[in-house]
Amino acid sequence: MTCNASVFIATSLDGFIARPDGELDWLPAMDPRNDMGYGDFVSTVDVLVMGRHTFEKVLSFGRWPYHMPVRVLSRSGVEIPAELENVALMSGSPRALLDALGTEGFQHAYIDGGETIQAFIADGLVQRLILTRIPVLIGDGLPLFGKLKANAGDQLWFHEKTFTWANGVVQSHYRFSQSG
Known part of the structure; x- marks a missing residue:
């Protein structure tokens, strides 16, 4: 059984997830x-x-915010503090990772991190995307979206709903439809 994948992320108005x-x-x-x-x-x-x-950025916040199991993707390895008992390393292609998570019994993965999100989207493996736009232009940074696989065609996403807040934040929910 393969695990499903979703993204919940904020971007600047100009599409960056970080400086x-x-x-x-x-x-x-x-x-x-x-x-x-x-x-x-x-x-x-x-x-x-x-x-x-x-993972390294979240560690810099001081207090570990996650209570669910966390899998950190790394080809070169990373030191995981001993007190983070629910954190483990993984490596491999996005498809292989979701298959391995499914074998572990996981059903729904939250995908986070720019390069990681880009790889899962490029492979057409993200079923749900919740995109929160913060009304600030930062001019340069790490983009949320990257290149799609060559000759894979466009990815079509179905808009489900959009929320707005008084502070100007806009959040849109999308479901993956198909490749065009």
């Missing part, structure tokens, strides 16, 4: 009274898959 150095200082502080659907989303997933750079 060129990985900094996220442009993101607004989260309002504890309104998590913009993050809690509902996380309640549907049973494993988080993130790239090494994202």
